[in-house]
Amino acid sequence: MKTKIFAGLFFSLVLCGMNLKASGQEQEHAVADKGKEETQQPFDPSSFIMDHIADSHEWHLLTKKNGESVAIYLPVIVYSKTKGIDLFSSRKLADGKIFKGYKIEEEGDLKGTIINIKEDGTPDEKNIPLDFSITKTVVGLMFAAIVGLLLFISMSRSYKKTGISAPKGIQSFLEPIILFVRDDIAISNIGEHKYEKYMPYLLTVFFFILLNNLFGLVPFPPPFGANVTGNIAITFVLAFFTFIITQFSGNKNYWRHIFATPGVPFWLLPVMIPVELIGIISKPFALMIRLFANITAGHIIVLSLVCLIFIFKTAGMAFVSVPFVIFMDCLELLVAFLQAYVFTLLSALFISLAVAEEHH
Numbered sequence: 311m312k313t314k315i316f317a318g319l320f321f322s323l324v325l326c327g328m329n330l331k332a333s334g335q336e337q338e339h340a341v342a343d344k345g346k347e348e349t350q351q352p353f354d355p356s357s358f359i360m361d362h363i364a365d366s367h368e369w370h371l372l373t374k375k376n377g378e379s380v381a382i383y384l385p386v387i388v389y390s391k392t393k394g395i396d397l398f399s400s401r402k403l404a405d406g407k408i409f410k411g412y413k414i415e416e417e418g419d420l421k422g423t424i425i426n427i428k429e430d431g432t433p434d435e436k437n438i439p440l441d442f443s444i445t446k447t448v449v450g451l452m453f454a455a456i457v458g459l460l461l462f463i464s465m466s467r468s469y470k471k472t473g474i475s476a477p478k479g480i481q482s483f484l485e486p487i488i489l490f491v492r493d494d495i496a497i498s499n500i501g502e503h504k505y506e507k508y509m510p511y512l513l514t515v516f517f518f519i520l521l522n523n524l525f526g527l528v529p530f531p532p533p534f535g536a537n538v539t540g541n542i543a544i545t546f547v548l549a550f551f552t553f554i555i556t557q558f559s560g561n562k563n564y565w566r567h568i569f570a571t572p573g574v575p576f577w578l579l580p581v582m583i584p585v586e587l588i589g590i591i592s593k594p595f596a597l598m599i600r601l602f603a604n605i606t607a608g609h610i611i612v613l614s615l616v617c618l619i620f621i622f623k624t625a626g627m628a629f630v631s632v633p634f635v636i637f638m639d640c641l642e643l644l645v646a647f648l649q650a651y652v653f654t655l656l657s658a659l660f661i662s663l664a665v666a667e668e669h670h
Contacts, residue, residue, distance in 0.1 A: 355617040363540055363609045364422060365447045367400035367414065369532045379404070382532060384449065388412060388424055390439040400443070412439070447544065450536030454521045491516050491654060499658040504665050508658070511555060515548060516654040523605060523646030527639060539649070540606040542598065549598035552657040557590070560664040593660055597653060604649050608642045 361370070369382040383401040390396070393411070402409035406416060408427055415423050415433065424441050426434040461480060468481055496505040496512055519539055528534035538544055566572070568586040570579065615638065618631045 353617075353620045355614065355621060358617060358620075359610055359613045362613055363537045363606060365445045365537075365541060366422065367424075367443055367445055368404065369446055369449070371531060384446070385444045386412075386424065387442040387444070388439040389442065390426060391437065392426075393439075446532075446536045447538055447541050449533050450522060450525060450538040451544075453533035454518060454525060454538070457521060458517055487516075488513060495651075495655050495658050499655070499662040500665065501662070508555070508559075508661055511551070512654050512658055515551075515657060516650050519548070519601065519653055520646060520650040523649060524643075526605070526609070527642055527646065537606070537609055539601055540609055542602045545598045545602040548601070548653070549594035552597060552660060553590075553594040555657075556594075556660045556664045559661055561667075563666065563668045564664045593656075597656055601649055601653055604645060608638070608645055612638050612642070 367384055367386060369384065371380045371382065373379050381404070383399045383404065386396070386398055386400050386403065388396050396410055396412070398409065400414075403412060403414045403424070406413070411427050412424055413427050413433070415421055415425050420433075420435065420438070424439060424443070426437050426439060428434050461484065465481055465484055468479070472478070491513055492505070492509060495516075496509055500508060522536075522538040522544075525534050526537055526539065568590070569583055571582050571586070574582055612635055615631050615635045619625070619627045
């Protein structure tokens with residue numbers, strides 16, 4: 311099963327909230343006692359939800375009654391043509407602060423992006439620095455990589471010691487899943503003679519998506535709770551890997567069906583060739599959007615149910631909201647496995663179309 315190759319690919323693939331603010335106005339009187347009045351901004355569910363599912367340079371934990379945020383601030387690594395490389399904590403940019411001429415944009419199309427600030431205080435949108443920061447998504451990726459390496463390296467060592475025998479411990483849990491990917495996805499689509507060299511990639515994609523889906527459902531402090539597979543940049547990279555492997559695996563029969571489709575009249579080829587080329591792009595594009603949309607939608611629904619408590623401003627709403635949240639989390643647990651299966655299945659299917667012989 312080439313577990314070592316699988317673990318290496320897993321690591322290489324990884325390397326390739328609410329912030330409600332309260333303000334108080336304190337007035338002192340010479341005779342009367344000192345009083346304090348607090349005014350709270352109206353709850354905005356849309357910004358609450360988007361702040362939780364979007365990537366961030368900090369890991370927000372909670373907001374105190376005085377409006378102070380408690381967060382884990384992650385490292386900021388930026389490169390600017392004029393300043394070079396800068397490394398500092400995202401705490402320096404928290405709450406709209408400006409540090410070394412950098413600022414995190416809080417509104418507009420560049421919201422959440424680190425930008426340069428000119429001497430007059432206006433944003434320099436033409437010279438946006440390259441951002442290599444360790445964000446929430448990166449932390450989630452690294453955690454999934456570490457867990458994946460620990461699982462499969464320990465499994466590989468266990469097989470070396472015991473050989474082919476009855477699985478024990480972690481083997482008994484992982485082996486049926488690996489055999490399922492091999493027998494029901496790889497062999498059934500690619501074929502018995504060609505599936506082996508694609509197994510490391512298919513297993514990598516399956517467990518990478520599955521682990522990140524499961525970790526994203528855990529509502530606990532970091533490294534859990536990151537919306538990794540709900541980040542379209544991540545799903546783009548996954549789909550791009552499938553696209554590259556598919557094209558480089560394509561045989562003569564595959565390319566002939568694209569540029570000279572058998573049975574199609576010669577005069578129709580100028581129409582068919584662009585259609586086939588669009589199909590090459592649309593397949594990985596569908597992979598990217600499907601995974602991104604399903605995982606993001608699940609997070610949005612769960613957070614929307616939680617928001618009902620704050621929208622109606624009553625704890626009694628929790629008796630309705632919480633059961634639905636639990637139900638949705640159970641459903642999302644199924645979706646976590648299903649989306650990993652669907653992405654791996656379609657990747658194997660696309661590869662099978664590229665390596666299929668003419669008689670098939």
